[in-house]
Amino acid sequence: MSDNKAKDLIEAVKNKGKILEAEMSFFDHIDVLRKHLLRSLLAIVIFTSLAFYYYEFLFNTVIMGPKSPDFWTYRMMCKLAAQYPSLGxxxxxxxxxxxxxxxxxxxQFTxxxxxCIMTGIVFGIPYLLFELWLFIKPALHEKERKSARGFVFFASLLFFIGVLFGYFxxxxxxxxxxxxxxxxxxxENTFxxxxxxxxIATLTIGxxxxxELPVVIYILSLFGVMTPKFMRASRRxxxxxxxxxxAIVTPTPDIITMMVVAFPLFLxxxxxxxxSAYIERKKNKELYGTSKAPNN
Structure with missing residues (x-):
């Protein structure tokens, strides 16, 4: 009986050791993530400081730009109106x-x-994505790393294209x-x-x-959550x-403005x-040696 108790005690100690090891591993990951986030925060602070230094240009030219009739978008619209009188x-x-x-x-102080903080966040997002990639990368297999190569670049590129489209x-x-x-x-309209x-911040950053929709679909397709068949069926x-x-983003009464915003989203x-179709073909090729699954 004592031998059985001794064995149970030894087994309990082993299990407790495994639990402690797992907990330490979890907290180690949290500590690593904290370091990545702190470096990202430092990058945002640096960009925020630069925004303070160039604040006159940031406020008068960038933030107040859409309030001025000389804004690039309004000038281009006037050129189009002059070239195509049918626009009205x-x-x-x-x-x-x-x-x-x-x-x-x-x-005015706030x-x-x-x-400046908003500007620092916008320009710091690529570095934040880079730090998150460094955190996730060790947990991925070699094939997954190759598949996700260029994630930071394309995610940052799409984000800035969206910001420019939202702004202009x-x-x-x-x-x-x-x-x-x-x-x-x-x-009287007084704001x-x-x-x-x-x-400005909501429309631009939003x-x-x-x-980032293509990046989200790419990740969901890798995990098998999203398929091209489902997306084609859900197109309508x-x-x-x-x-x-x-319609929500551009609260204007004319259909032309709404379609100008909707068209890039369709694309x-x-x-x-x-x-998603590319990811599916790649998965099928790895599993079955062909770009189509056997049941297709």
């Missing part, structure tokens, strides 16, 4: 109505801080509409600077995140969702189907 005189934007004010004593197209069209929209001549900055529903997103969805 309203297509050329020569005035951005509405007045922007500050209503808080520390409003504006500077918030806008979505922001410009939305601000022009919202600042000029009025339900009564007795109501706080916080509301203006919030709109569009950048939406443009995706079209409705994209039009709803475009992104079709690109995502192509990516």
């Amino acid at each position: 005189a309203d297509f050329c934007i020569t005035e951005i109505k509405g007045k922007i004010i500050n209503t808080e004593m520390a409003g 504006l500077q801080i918030n806008s 197209i979505v922001c410009a069209l939305s601000i022009n509409f919202l600042t000029g929209f009025s339900i009564s001549p007795m109501i 706080t600077i916080d509301s203006y900055l919030s709109s 569009t950048g995140i939406i443009f 529903y995706a079209v409705v969702v994209i039009l709803i997103i475009a 992104l969805y079709e690109l995502s189907i192509f990516i």
Whole structure:
């Protein structure tokens, strides 16, 4: 009986050792992740500091750009209106109505801080993705590493393309509409600077995140969650969702503006189907030696 108790005690100690080892391994991973996140935070702080240094250009040229009639988008629209008169005189934007004010004593100070932090986050996202890749990479097999090669580059590229599209197209069209929209001549459009900055940040960064759709589909396809067959079958529903997103992002009454925003999203969805099909063919080739599964 004592021998059995001794064996049970030894087994319990071994199991406890395994549990402690697993817990230590878990906390080791948390510690490694913390270091990656701290380096990412340092990168964001550096970009935020640079934004403080170049704040005059950042605020007057970048942030307040869509409020100026000389903004690049409005100038291009006027050139198009002059070249194609069928677009109508309203297509050329020569005035951005509405007045922007500050209503808080520390409003302009917090504006500077918030806008610099926002800029630091936007430019720090590629490095954040890089650090996350360094954290995930050791847990991947060699084939998975090869499949995910270029993840940081393409994710960052799509994000910045989305940011530029959101800034030059979505922001410009939305601000022009919202600042000029009025339900009564007795109501004057006067906006706080916080509301203006919030709109710029939401539309710009939000569009950048939406443009990450191909990357999300790529990851889901690798895990078998998303398939090209499902995406093709859901295309009609995706079209409705994209039009709803475009209508929300650009609260303008004209269909042309909404389609300008929706068209890149259609392209992104079709690109995502192509990516998912590529992943499926690659998986089938590795499993069955052919690009099609046997049951196909």
